[in-house]
Amino acid sequence: MRILVLGGTSFVGRSIVTKALDRDHDVTLFHRGRTGTDLFPGAERLRGDRDENDLSALEGRSFDAVVDVSGTVPRHVRHAAEVLDERVGRYLFLSSNTVYASGAGPGADESAPLVAPEWDSEVVGARTRGPLKVACERELTSRFGERATIVRPGVLAGPHDNLDQFTYWVRRAAKGGRVVLPGDPGQPLQVLDARDLAHLVVRLLEEDRSGVFNAMGPAAPLTLAGMIHTCAAAAGTGVELILVPSGTVKARFPLVRPDRIREQFFQRDTTRAREAGLPSTPLSTTAADVLAWDRGRGEPPLRSAPAPELERNLLDYVLRSRPSLAARTPPGPTVTDRHAL
Numbered sequence: 001m002r003i004l005v006l007g008g009t010s011f012v013g014r015s016i017v018t019k020a021l022d023r024d025h026d027v028t029l030f031h032r033g034r035t036g037t038d039l040f041p042g043a044e045r046l047r048g049d050r051d052e053n054d055l056s057a058l059e060g061r062s063f064d065a066v067v068d069v070s071g072t073v074p075r076h077v078r079h080a081a082e083v084l085d086e087r088v089g090r091y092l093f094l095s096s097n098t099v100y101a102s103g104a105g106p107g108a109d110e111s112a113p114l115v116a117p118e119w120d121s122e123v124v125g126a127r128t129r130g131p132l133k134v135a136c137e138r139e140l141t142s143r144f145g146e147r148a149t150i151v152r153p154g155v156l157a158g159p160h161d162n163l164d165q166f167t168y169w170v171r172r173a174a175k176g177g178r179v180v181l182p183g184d185p186g187q188p189l190q191v192l193d194a195r196d197l198a199h200l201v202v203r204l205l206e207e208d209r210s211g212v213f214n215a216m217g218p219a220a221p222l223t224l225a226g227m228i229h230t231c232a233a234a235a236g237t238g239v240e241l242i243l244v245p246s247g248t249v250k251a252r253f254p255l256v257r258p259d260r261i262r263e264q265f266f267q268r269d270t271t272r273a274r275e276a277g278l279p280s281t282p283l284s285t286t287a288a289d290v291l292a293w294d295r296g297r298g299e300p301p302l303r304s305a306p307a308p309e310l311e312r313n314l315l316d317y318v319l320r321s322r323p324s325l326a327a328r329t330p331p332g333p334t335v336t337d338r339h340a341l
Contacts, residue, residue, distance in 0.1 A: 001025045003205065004058075004088070006050070006080060007069030008265045009036025012094065012153075012194055017043065019198035023206070030058060032069070032323055039305035055083045065205045066199040069094050073122040074135040081143040089207060091144045092201060095137055097154040097216065097265055098130030106188070106267035108279055111214040113267065136324045147211045151201060153217040154268065157286050158194040159293035164302040165254035169231050170290045171299065174239030180311045180318075183256035184243055185225030190266045191255075192217035193281040195316070203277040213273040216266075219280035224255065227283065234287035241316050249314070254304045 003020050007013040008029040017040055020027050028044040037295050046057035048069060058080075071077045077093065084091070104112040117138055118131030140148045157166035172179060197215050204213070225241060232239045246258045257263045270278065 001064045001205065002028070002062075004028045004030060004061075004063040004066040004084075006030050006066065006071065008067075009039055010069075011158070011160045012156060012197065013067075014160055015037065015158065015194040015198035015199050016069065019195070019202045023202055025202070028061075028063065030055075042267060047063050050079070053079055055079060058083050060087075063089070065090040065093070067092045067201060067205070068140075071136050072124050072129075073132050074117075074119060074139045075122065077136045077139040078143075080129070081139065090147050090149060090205060090210075091140060091267065092149040092151065092205060093140050094201075095150050095152045096130065096133045097152055097214070097268065099134045099137065099152060100130070100265070101266075102131040102262070102264070104264060106264055107269050108264070108267075109247070109269040110214055110272060112309055114240065118187075130231065149204055149210055150212045151196055151197070151204070151215050151273075153192060154214075154265070155189075155191050156194045156197060157191050157290060159289055161290070164304040166227075166286075167290055167294055168254045168286050168302050168305045170235070171294055173228050173231035174235035174237055174291055176232065176235075176239055178242050178315055179228065179239045179245060180314045181224070181228070181241045181256070182244045182246045182253055182314070183224060183258070184246075185223065185243060187224040187257060188263055188266045189222045189224050189227055189255060190216040190218075190220065190268065191227065191283065191286075193286045198277045200273055200276065200278040207276075209276060211221055211272070214270045215270045215273050215278060216268050216270050217278070217280050218283055219270075219274065222283065227255070230283045231287045231291075234284045235291055236328060242315060244314055244318065249310075253306055275307075 003025050005013060005017055005027060008017045009031055017027055028046060030046045030048055032049050033047050048054045048057045055203035066084060071093060079196060097112050101115050115130045118128050119135055121128060124132060125171050137150055155165060161167050178191060196217060201214055201253040246256065
């Protein structure tokens with residue numbers, strides 16, 4: 001199969017290209033050439049810039065399928081659809097879990113209400129990412145109809161992650177000891193290995209499937225505390241969670257959601273994707289692979305990490321307020337009672 005990947009050299013795209021090549025597909029990468037230039041020497045490369053409407057390298061080319069990893073605003077999708085048109089069989093778009101409106105409730109599937117599309121702005125941020133993706137989806141379906149496939153991932157994890165949300169907890173749990181958690185340890189959580197997402201994407205192309213698919217994981221229910229303990233176990237360490245009320249901490253800790261409504265973004269139904277072949281790599285495997293990759297790259301500063309002194313200050317406050325806690329040696333995986341600050 002001749003597959004065009006719009007993007008393909010960063011985290012998610014890299015996983016998809018790797019899987020497609022492993023499956024002996026003929027892959028062409030279209031990207032700006034700013035990252036990953038040494039990757040995939042066997043794949044064809046085309047240069048262009050979607051932000052500048054420069055897709056001239058795609059003119060006159062035909063493909064069995066296209067995977068759009070880099071489309072973030074509706075103009076990107078509209079322009080790609082105009083250039084490729086009937087010269088591509090299936091168009092698979094990587095959307096986002098952020099397209100869903102709040103309040104659908106736990107277990108909502110692909111039919112849950114979406115946020116209103118954003119057509120008038122191309123500024124991508126926390127408030128606009130979901131609306132822009134909704135607009136991208138509408139551009140795609142209006143042009144390709146049954147030849148359109150939409151995959152909506154949630155939080156992704158794995159080596160080469162460029163957002164660092166899961167990586168933060170892997171690195172922190174690997175240090176062991178007392179870990180500050182400003183949130184509910186029982187908070188539901190969905191984290192998917194990016195390599196599982198790649199498997200699903202390639203499978204959908206191979207089977208020429210249309211429709212919308214929620215891509216979240218793992219398959220078994222997971223909590224925030226469970227994730228941290230799994231990361232510690234993968235590193236061979238033990239952690240003790242020191243709980244503080246989330247309302248007292250202004251800084252954002254990765255994957256911690258402050259209210260029940262936002263928790264629902266970690267409780268999507270993934271039945272359709274599972275039936276289509278979405279696998280579930282054990283979280284312990286993902287954590288071990290991320291730990292090895294992070295250490296191999298020298299553990300650089302993380303973009304999603306709270307300041308180290310914040311955790312130290314919170315921990316010092318708790319230990320001063322609870323002398324009995326400060327006097328004892330931290331045991332293995334446990335959860336300490338919540339402390340009010």
